[in-house]
Structure formats: structure tokens, C-alpha cells
Amino acid sequence: MTLVKTLLDIPELRLRLRTGSALLDREVSRIYVTELPDPSRYVSAGEVVLTGLLWWRGPGDAEPFVSALARAGVAALAASGADTGGIPEDVLNSCARHRIPLIEVPADLSFAVVTERVVLALAAGRGREPGGARKRLLSAAGAPLPDLLRQGAEELGTACWVLSATGRLVAGTAPAPPEAGWFVPGRDAAVHGGFTLLPVGGRFAVPWVLAVRGTEPGELAEELAGLVGLARARAGQVRRSDNRMAEPLFQALETGTGDVVSAAVAAGLREPVRVVLLRTPGDETGLDSELLAELVEPAAAVPAGRIGRDACAIVPDDEHWPDDWTGRTRAALSNVDGVIGFSLAFAGLGGPVALDGLGGAVQEARYALELAARRGERISVVAGADIPVHRLLVAGTPDELRRSVRDRVLGPLLAYDAAQGTDLVRTVRLYLECSSSPTAAAKALHVHVNTLRYRIGRASELLGADLTDFTTQVDVYLALQA
Structure with a gap:
């Protein structure tokens, strides 16, 4: 039997109890990772819920999350405050109020390590070691997504893919089978055309799903879907860190002051580049930034920020750039709209240009976006290259x-x-x-x-x-x- 206090005694995890000292004799059944603001559909009694608090944005956010854990009868909440500057008081107070033991995970400790050690502790409590397949899968938890997916496919003995609601193949261990088609991801696992579709968790507006060939993949596939969610969250953290480094560039482009070329080089850009602007009017949740990150894949490391009210990305003009950018972008936005729905979405493209032409490319993309917004369509995408030169020249005149x-x-x-x-x-x-x-x-x-x-x-x-x-x-x- 593995208890909550058993986990606190694992020295290499350096876990610290923040509240719930009288509740440490609760039995632990498994560990579950989530970044959903409402995890009620996925948590169950006896679980230790592990979270990076990506769902927490301010006071009041903890109550629905923690109350869902209490209703499900979870054993404890283990949280890392790496992105929030420590465990927020809001979370601490909610856990105390709902009698949920709150365990703080060191900010420098990988969730993959936590998950592996807890699984080993649970296996030891049951008097057996976890299977080799699960141990090998957990050992790949910190690897890049393509490597993680290859390990998962090897352990499952079947091909698998990660798909985005934009229609994009994020990663896969084989060419995407045409018979799989496209699908609307749900909140629960589903079978579709001989494939099992498992939702990838996390606090993301644009859903991902893990598709596994076969209709009975078992618990190991669920573990893989959870690890894919962690990989996505880690990639998001890296992207946000890179974007902070690029803030001087976007400030220079918005104000028209400063050395744009030096700021672009410091942000890791190499010419030629293109500028993409995206606007989702009426949305205040940051959907435009997340959508833009999906649209410019596979160039995920490109600098992104804001210029005025619009999300902006500066993308290398290389072999990854699609020939039919406007058509593909419009289709991707339509796919997402069919899954999550939004009011409006407009995109504009400028370039390609050298780094010293970035300011002009921003103006071109801005005019293309405004032209898209004036078309009267819910989803509209315009490239500056498709606009007659005389219109661009006139548009840039005061x-x-x-x-x-x-x-x-x-x-x-x-x-x-x-x-x-x-x-x-x-x-x-x-x-x-x-x-x-x-x-x-x-x-x-x-x-x-x-x-x-x-x-x-x-x-x-x-x-x-x-x-x-x-x-x-x-x-x-x-x-x-x-």
C-alpha cells in the first residue's frame, strides 16, 4: 500500500507539504498529470494530481479546480510554481478549505522524474515492479516529442500520430494513413476508422489528439497521451522564454524606433523572413497567439509577440514555407473554428524581405490584414504579394x-x-x-x-x-x- 506520506519520504523528489498534514494516510492509486482548468471529467478517487499550474491566471481560478479534485476524492495535489513564482495563496487556501493535501514540487524538478518515481513507489507498494514497457516509456518522458512518440509506438507495437485541431500532423511514426481522415477531438477516448483517439491534456485552446492504430490500445496509450501533453507544455514554456528575448524586436517594430536589424539578429533571425499578423476580434483569452503558434509550425522557434492589437510572428522564408500559404491558413482556421468556434479570424502576410526590410514587411502584413477584415467574411486570409503594388503604396500614405x-x-x-x-x-x-x-x-x-x-x-x-x-x-x- 502506498500512502501520501510515502511519496513525501522519497528523498530525490524533495517534495514539501504545504497543507493537509492530518490527511497523509490517504491511499494513492495512481498519478495523473493535467493542466485543464476543470479536470472533473478525468480525475478519480485515490489519484495524486500533478500540475504545473498552467491553468492558474489569478485569484479565483483555484476554486473550480480544487473543488473538482475534492468531489472526485483524489488523494493529493502536487503542484509546481515554476510559472507562477511559487504556489499562489489562492491554491493554498482552496486546498485547505477542501481538505486536499497540497505538495509543492521543486521548480527545477522534471515532471518525468516525479512521474517515474511515483509509479515505482506504487509498484513497490503492490509488491511488484512496473512492466518494462511502462518504465521505458516513462524514461522517455523528457525527450522531444518525436522521440517520445517513437518510444511509445515501439512499446505499443503499433504506429501512432499526434494531430492538431488545425488539421496539422504534429508528429507521427509513419505517414498519416488516408483512411484515418480528419476528426473532431472529444474530451474522452473514442474509436474512429480503426484508430483510437485519445485527447491530449493541457491548458490549450487548440486541442491535440493522440491517434493510435487499433481499437484497444490499453493504459499504456493513455500514459503516452499524458506524456505528450507534458511535452507540449514544455515546448510552450520554451517558446514563451524565447519570445521574451524577442520583446525588444517587437517594440522596435511597433514604435518605429531602435535598431531593428540588431534586435532581429539577437532574436536569432536569419534573412529572408516573412511577417504574419493574426487578429481574432472580441477574444481576450490569448487565442490569437496560440493559433499563430500552430499556423507557423514547423517553425516553432520563430520569434512571436504583439504589434498593436495583433499577434505577430516572424518566420524564416525557407523550405518549410508552404506554396499555398493563404489557402492552407484559411483551411487551418476553418478546421479550428469547427472544433472550438470563434467569432472572427483575420490574417495578413508581408514579405519575404531582408532584415533591414522588416518594418516595411510589418506594414505590408498590416494592410493585408485590414483588407482581410474588410472582406466581410468570418475567416479571411490575405498575402501582401497578392495585393497590387499601387494599393500597397497608397495604403502606406498618411x-x-x-x-x-x-x-x-x-x-x-x-x-x-x-x-x-x-x-x-x-x-x-x-x-x-x-x-x-x-x-x-x-x-x-x-x-x-x-x-x-x-x-x-x-x-x-x-x-x-x-x-x-x-x-x-x-x-x-x-x-x-x-
Whole structure:
């Protein structure tokens, strides 16, 4: 029999009891790792729940989490305060109120070590050693996800994959089988097309699932799904640390001050690069940042931050960059929308550019995003490269200058239309968009070609310029775009 106090006596774990000294004789059945804010569906009596407190964001968050543990009858809560600067008082008070022993895990101790030692202690309490497969799987708990998945597949004796709700294959031990198809991940394990789908836990808005070939993978597959969740959480911690190092770069890009190139080099960037902006209006949960991290995979280590109200990532323009970025990104956002739902999502792309062109790429991505937002679609993705150059040039001009140019170049024409009830401005626009062809413009306006020629002549008189001259045509067309 393994009790809570047994775990406190394991010297290499250096566990410290924070509250619940009178409750240490509770029997422990297993250890379960979770970062879900509401773990009620997954915890059961006798478990020691291990968490990195990634679900905790402020006072009040502990009550629903701890009360769920109490209702389930868990033996204890083991928590690491590495990301919260120690165990929050909110968590401590809730555990005391609900009579849950709270054990503090040292910030420098890997959860893989904790899990392995607790499993060994449980096995010893039952008078047997854990199977070799489980021990080998636990020994790979701290490995990168592809290595962990390979070890899991070897122990399970079957192929397995980790899939994201974006439709992305995160990792796999074999080519993704076409017969598996796509699926909507649930909160419980499910069987689909000859595969078992196990949800990967963690405090993430975008779900992952572990897919295992076969319909009866057993407890070892559940252990693997839990370890995949830990690997994802660790990768998230590394990404957040890298992003803190890149904060000077994003500050320089947002303010337009500072040495952008030096900040980019310090953030580990190598040219050429692209800039991706993502906006999810009305969302205050940080969904845009998590979505962006999923969209720019496999370049997971790219600097990410915020520029204004938008999530931003600076991505290497290398062999990983997809040819059909807009189509793939739109499909990925649609996939996630079908799983978790969100109000709106807009994305814009700028580049590729050298590091000294980053500021311009940000402006290009910003205009592309604004254009996506004006399309009237719930999900819209625009690349700057798909926008005509004259629109990008006009978009980068201050509003005051655009109004001044419009009034100076087009003022007489606008005034004449307003006074006479004519539409010479539209006539000139279509004439220029038809490559200055009177025949094509007349057909577009459904008028005789002589009528079109008369109108263009009248417009030239009002503007005091020759609309058959190429330079004049460029000036007038840019003024029309403004």
C-alpha cells in the first residue's frame, strides 16, 4: 500500500507539504498529470494530481479546480510554481478549505522524474515492479516529442500520430494513413476508422489528439497521451522564454524606433523572413497567439509577440514555407473554428524581405490584414504579394496626404460631378482600368465609343491634363485609389 506520506519520504523528489498534514494516510492509486482548468471529467478517487499550474491566471481560478479534485476524492495535489513564482495563496487556501493535501514540487524538478518515481513507489507498494514497457516509456518522458512518440509506438507495437485541431500532423511514426481522415477531438477516448483517439491534456485552446492504430490500445496509450501533453507544455514554456528575448524586436517594430536589424539578429533571425499578423476580434483569452503558434509550425522557434492589437510572428522564408500559404491558413482556421468556434479570424502576410526590410514587411502584413477584415467574411486570409503594388503604396500614405492629393488632382472633376449630377469620376476610373482602351471602356459602361471619347475629353479639360498621357494616367489613377 502506498500512502501520501510515502511519496513525501522519497528523498530525490524533495517534495514539501504545504497543507493537509492530518490527511497523509490517504491511499494513492495512481498519478495523473493535467493542466485543464476543470479536470472533473478525468480525475478519480485515490489519484495524486500533478500540475504545473498552467491553468492558474489569478485569484479565483483555484476554486473550480480544487473543488473538482475534492468531489472526485483524489488523494493529493502536487503542484509546481515554476510559472507562477511559487504556489499562489489562492491554491493554498482552496486546498485547505477542501481538505486536499497540497505538495509543492521543486521548480527545477522534471515532471518525468516525479512521474517515474511515483509509479515505482506504487509498484513497490503492490509488491511488484512496473512492466518494462511502462518504465521505458516513462524514461522517455523528457525527450522531444518525436522521440517520445517513437518510444511509445515501439512499446505499443503499433504506429501512432499526434494531430492538431488545425488539421496539422504534429508528429507521427509513419505517414498519416488516408483512411484515418480528419476528426473532431472529444474530451474522452473514442474509436474512429480503426484508430483510437485519445485527447491530449493541457491548458490549450487548440486541442491535440493522440491517434493510435487499433481499437484497444490499453493504459499504456493513455500514459503516452499524458506524456505528450507534458511535452507540449514544455515546448510552450520554451517558446514563451524565447519570445521574451524577442520583446525588444517587437517594440522596435511597433514604435518605429531602435535598431531593428540588431534586435532581429539577437532574436536569432536569419534573412529572408516573412511577417504574419493574426487578429481574432472580441477574444481576450490569448487565442490569437496560440493559433499563430500552430499556423507557423514547423517553425516553432520563430520569434512571436504583439504589434498593436495583433499577434505577430516572424518566420524564416525557407523550405518549410508552404506554396499555398493563404489557402492552407484559411483551411487551418476553418478546421479550428469547427472544433472550438470563434467569432472572427483575420490574417495578413508581408514579405519575404531582408532584415533591414522588416518594418516595411510589418506594414505590408498590416494592410493585408485590414483588407482581410474588410472582406466581410468570418475567416479571411490575405498575402501582401497578392495585393497590387499601387494599393500597397497608397495604403502606406498618411490619411492627410491622401486627402490632399485626391482634392488637388481630382477636385475639379469631383466638383463638376456634384454640380451636374454626372459620373465622370467613374468613367475615368473604368477607362484607366481598361488600359486606356476607349472600346473596352465603352463596352464596360454600355455606351457608344464616341460618347466615351467625349467624356474623357471633357474630363481632361476639367482636370487640365491629358488623360492619354501615361504619366498623367498614373497620377490620376493613384489619386482615385486614395
